[in-house]
Amino acid sequence: MMRARFLTREINCSCLLSRLQRRVRSTTACPVEHNKTKNAHNELQHALPTKDIPGPKALPLLGNWFRFIPYIGEYGKYDMAMTLRMLHNRYGDIVKLDSVMNHRACIFLFSSELCEKMYRVEGVWPMRIGMESLHYYRINREQIYDKQYGLATSQGKVWHDFRSKVNPHMMQPRAIKAHVTQIGDISNEFVEKMRALRDPTTLELPNNFRNELYKWALESICSIALDCRLGCLKSNLAADSEPQIMINCVHDIFDLAYRLDLLPSLWKIYNTRNLKKFFRVLDTLNGIASKHIEQAKAKLHETTSDDTNLHDRSILEKLLRLDKQTARVMALDMLTAGVDTTGNVAGATLYYIANNPEKQEKLREEVMFLLPDKTSPITHKVLNQTRYTKACLKESLRLFPIFIGNLRTMQTDVCIGGYRIPAGFDVLACHSLITRDPTQFPRPQEYIPERWLRGNTEFPSAKEAHPFAYMPFGFGPRSCIGRRFAEMELETLLLTVIRNFLIEWHHGPLKSESLLVNRLVSPMRFKLIDL
Structure with a gap:
């Protein structure tokens, strides 16, 4: 009888301990997730509208297609790398290009910090709706x-x-x-x-x-x-x-x-x-x-x-x-x-x-x-x-x-660079330009393999660059x-x-x-x- 009461008391203590452990986990882990959600919500609440993102604006009826007419348009004379460089120089670290004919609007990121934010909000199953023509071929x-x-x-x-x-x-x-x-x-x-x-x-x-x-x-x-x-x-x-x-x-x-x-x-x-x-x-x-x-x-x-x-x-x-x-x-x-x-x-x-x-x-x-x-x-x-x-x-x-960079298609409304970016928008992290940024890689035009070696003290070290600069x-x-x-x-x-x-x-x-x-x-x- 005594042993039965002892076992009952032990089981009750064990259950109480288990409940206490769950409560501790719920009061430590949950606030972290809650705070992340709350911060993201606050960011979106105070974010500037998408239309305020700098970039070449689409004209009524004409859109932006005329800017890309080969040899005539503002960007039609250049390849993709030069076009991105021109957009960055003119509009800054975040640029929106309104839709060009049958293409969705796209947002370009030219700083490591903004690129990191893009990756952090990409989700468990990141979306990259690029090369739509290839997908069209495959489904046919x-x-x-x-x-x-x-x-x-x-x-x-x-x-x-x-x-x-x-x-x-x-x-x-x-x-x-x-x-x-x-x-x-x-x-x-x-x-x-x-x-x-x-x-x-x-x-x-x-x-x-x-x-x-x-x-x-x-x-x-x-x-x-x-x-x-x-x-x-x-x-x-x-x-x-x-x-x-x-x-x-x-x-x-x-x-x-x-x-x-x-x-x-x-x-x-x-x-x-x-x-x-x-x-x-x-x-x-x-x-x-x-x-x-x-x-x-x-x-x-x-x-x-x-x-x-x-x-x-x-x-x-x-x-x-x-x-x-x-x-x-x-x-x-x-x-x-x-x-x-x-x-x-x-x-x-x-x-x-x-x-x-x-x-x-x-x-x-x-x-x-x-x-x-x-x-x-x-x-x-x-x-x-x-x-x-x-x-x-x-x-x-x-x-x-x-490649010129890495593309992600937003699955939910997110805030990047202080702007609201709605779900369905394409965002391109333009690493090909960032890797030539002297603030990330000093002497960027020089070929210096030593910058990637551990223990290097003679040359600028790649360790000093932002972790999301080189991808x-x-x-x-x-x-x-x-x-x-x-x-x-x-x-x-x-x-x-x-x-x-x-x-x-x-x-x-x-x-x-x-x-x-x-x-x-x-x-x-x-x-x-x-x-």
Whole structure:
């Protein structure tokens, strides 16, 4: 009896303790959330109206489209980067561009603090309603996508479910391990091709070397996405070969998407000539890519018998075991997104290295230490030791980012920069301009890899910059899923080139154009001197 009363008393004490703990949690955690909600509500209450955000105002009936008429309009003469620079210089750190024909209004952010606020209010499932033309294509090609539209254009739960499937196989540091040897072999082949392409007298590469960089990029991403070789690096590749057609298609896709989604266009009203061409180009690319995906699937079916060493298997094989349709769509996305991006960044990085001999020598010291012989393989362990190589790549991406910025579509009414921004508005964090801001990165026009090194005291440190100033691969849940693979490809190529050549540049400043993707314009006529 005594024991029963003791147990009853103990149970009652336990329940009382549990209630007290819940009460403590409710009086500590809840006010934090309550205060956040209250602060956000207060911000919105006191926010200035959206119409007060500075920017070129739309005229009645005319809107803003006349400002973007090619060669005639105020902004029609310039690429995207120059247009953004003009808007920033004229209107300040937050600028609103009223709707241009079939496009929604957009707000541009030119300060790190405002960019941070944008990311903080993006929500658990961030929305990025960009490249609407691509989404329109995908929903009209159900035989390919089957309601899985990939990471570029999906939103909400559909996007979240797809991302959740592929994240473990794409974002973990060990994800690249299975592909390092393949990418090393491709880089070695590419260096031999560079050697063969040189003019025997001047030792310079030909004017069309930029296209060779795209071949290297396509061969690399194909080996990752499909676990096979396309043969892009073969000598005298025909103009009508599948690899060259794929490269041309990728160029056309980005060019046409820029015309459809950013420039004035009536494609939402009727099937314009550019929209029809866009569909043809995507059909061509997807037709070739789908054929290779099916071949890769058949090959894996023949050779795979167990689940041992799953972490060492290719991306395609991992995703196929998970979901065949997810694997198919992810492979198509990787082949589309992995050519112009890494190809142009690779060319820009070689330019900065060639144009800064003292940095090249410092890089070569690291390369010679990690790769004592030209035949020394680049391994996962080697890539984990590349401090200066990584710093060189970071500095290249600061000066030559892949994209002009990161877009988010507001899901609720928010306050940014003291202004109310309603749900449905597009907001663009313009990091490509912020990374050249001298208040964030002193001596911004100089190529200084040292700013990214720990313990650096001689040069301006990137640590002094705002954490949200430099975002070459985005931020948060919608950051670039291919980041680790792109970095691995670029680092491997840089190590291989510097181990084989002294690289020089004798043709003036680098020229580029900014559309959806920043693209090199200068002929990549590097001079290569054998070591």
